[in-house]
Amino acid sequence: MSTLHPDLLTRDAEGAIPVRFVGPDAAIDASLRGWAEANGFKGKSGQLLVAPDGQGGIAAVLAGVGERFDPMSARALPAKLPPGLYRLEAEPEDARAAALAFLLGAYVFDRYKARPDRDRVRLVAPEGLDVEATQRIASACALAREMIDTPAADMGPLQIETIAREIAAASGASISVITGDALLDENYPAVHAVGRAAAPHRAPRVIEIGWNLDRADLPLVALVGKGVVFDSGGLDIKPAAGMRNMKKDMGGSAHALALGRLVMQAGLPVRLVVLVAAVENAISADAFRPGDILNSRKGLTIEIGNTDAEGRLILADILTRAGEHSPDLTLDFATLTGAARVALGPELPPLYTDDEALADDLLDAARAVADPLWRMPLWPGYRASIDSELADVRNDSAGWAQAGSVTAALFLQKFAPTTGSWAHMDIFAWKPRARPGWPEGGEAQALRACFEMLKRRFAPR
Numbered sequence: 001m002s003t004l005h006p007d008l009l010t011r012d013a014e015g016a017i018p019v020r021f022v023g024p025d026a027a028i029d030a031s032l033r034g035w036a037e038a039n040g041f042k043g044k045s046g047q048l049l050v051a052p053d054g055q056g057g058i059a060a061v062l063a064g065v066g067e068r069f070d071p072m073s074a075r076a077l078p079a080k081l082p083p084g085l086y087r088l089e090a091e092p093e094d095a096r097a098a099a100l101a102f103l104l105g106a107y108v109f110d111r112y113k114a115r116p117d118r119d120r121v122r123l124v125a126p127e128g129l130d131v132e133a134t135q136r137i138a139s140a141c142a143l144a145r146e147m148i149d150t151p152a153a154d155m156g157p158l159q160i161e162t163i164a165r166e167i168a169a170a171s172g173a174s175i176s177v178i179t180g181d182a183l184l185d186e187n188y189p190a191v192h193a194v195g196r197a198a199a200p201h202r203a204p205r206v207i208e209i210g211w212n213l214d215r216a217d218l219p220l221v222a223l224v225g226k227g228v229v230f231d232s233g234g235l236d237i238k239p240a241a242g243m244r245n246m247k248k249d250m251g252g253s254a255h256a257l258a259l260g261r262l263v264m265q266a267g268l269p270v271r272l273v274v275l276v277a278a279v280e281n282a283i284s285a286d287a288f289r290p291g292d293i294l295n296s297r298k299g300l301t302i303e304i305g306n307t308d309a310e311g312r313l314i315l316a317d318i319l320t321r322a323g324e325h326s327p328d329l330t331l332d333f334a335t336l337t338g339a340a341r342v343a344l345g346p347e348l349p350p351l352y353t354d355d356e357a358l359a360d361d362l363l364d365a366a367r368a369v370a371d372p373l374w375r376m377p378l379w380p381g382y383r384a385s386i387d388s389e390l391a392d393v394r395n396d397s398a399g400w401a402q403a404g405s406v407t408a409a410l411f412l413q414k415f416a417p418t419t420g421s422w423a424h425m426d427i428f429a430w431k432p433r434a435r436p437g438w439p440e441g442g443e444a445q446a447l448r449a450c451f452e453m454l455k456r457r458f459a460p461r
Helices: 030-038 071-080 092-105 131-149 157-171 189-195 246-266 311-323 339-344 356-368 380-386 404-413 447-458
Strands: 017-022 048-052 058-064 084-089 121-124 174-179 205-211 220-231 271-281 329-334 350-352 421-426
Touching (some): 030 048, 048 071, 058 071, 092 121, 092 131, 131 157, 131 246, 131 447, 157 174, 157 205, 157 220, 157 246, 157 271, 189 311, 205 311, 220 311, 246 271, 246 447, 271 311, 311 329, 311 404, 339 350, 339 404, 350 356, 350 404, 356 421, 356 447, 380 404, 404 421
Parallel strands (some): 017 058, 017 084, 084 121, 220 329, 329 421
Antiparallel strands (some): 048 058, 174 205, 205 271
């Protein structure tokens, strides 16, 4: 189970090299001014200048911030700096935010490299930083990213179950797992239908973690995650280009598990349920078909218009299960639609909720921790697009509605808990563009925002 190296952050500042954040109009020390001018350093965003000390070492590092300092720009430092120990020179609040960004940027997925190189740079913890809490947040993001980055051959339903068991054991939580044909006996028919075509050792399963459930005086939070370990598209098979990165289609489960671990580690005064459906949408003689009508745990029948709209099917069953706990708050995470990318691109996940207070809290938290979300509408005018003449609902919306991310959210709303509040995050969980601090590959999206919101709502004051 992934964690960041504990030595990335240290309290020992001896010999640390200062990193000075510099804008275009900032004064530069006389000892460094000539070096900066000679190297064309003007404090532009993304510029980095290493200043020598004249004895073969480094005197200081100048990091350009542009017109406005964004602490998240410190994500780039671990990829740009030479090996060594560094300290950030910034206002305390900015330095603390930049330290977390530094840890996020230190993530490297080198599991399959012959010569991994993890520990190139280290950072002195800024004044007032809660080192343990900061490391837990960075480690949660690293866990989600590592799960997403791991190829499907090594991150199947069993591996997700194993990680869930480790998380539960570490916090003394309960865990139950229902696998294969037992899903039919336990009334998870949609999960079974999506995953039944996979090889027996990659059988579908529903994983449920429970924590603090004996504390009836505490509010109950449910975290729900889509765990499609690989999405071929099923019989409506994806083209090669569309299938290439489908190892990431379990990103919702990675987020739910990582966030659940954070909640338990922080000891937030809540009852917690984490629900994950882990399946492979494979192709075999037993694969579910376009035109099939599936049962669901809620009792609603679902007409299958497209087997590549499978994520909402498994979420239907586990959202229904979440509702059986009568949660006060439900958050679900899913790499659900390509339409979300068309609407908002890869870096800005859509947020869906019909609870105004929850929307405000999530968006405020997202801004506070630089983990963006954008609210999208549960537009009632499109509900008719998922009506079916043969069943209670269809899994692919009628073409006239067009808004695929909205209609997918409307589908989920039919199965979401009716107690408390519900929010759905249609995450991409992937960075398609490589740059320092943001390597191409798995990304944690909305995870820090949701944790910040939960802390603000439930942490003791």
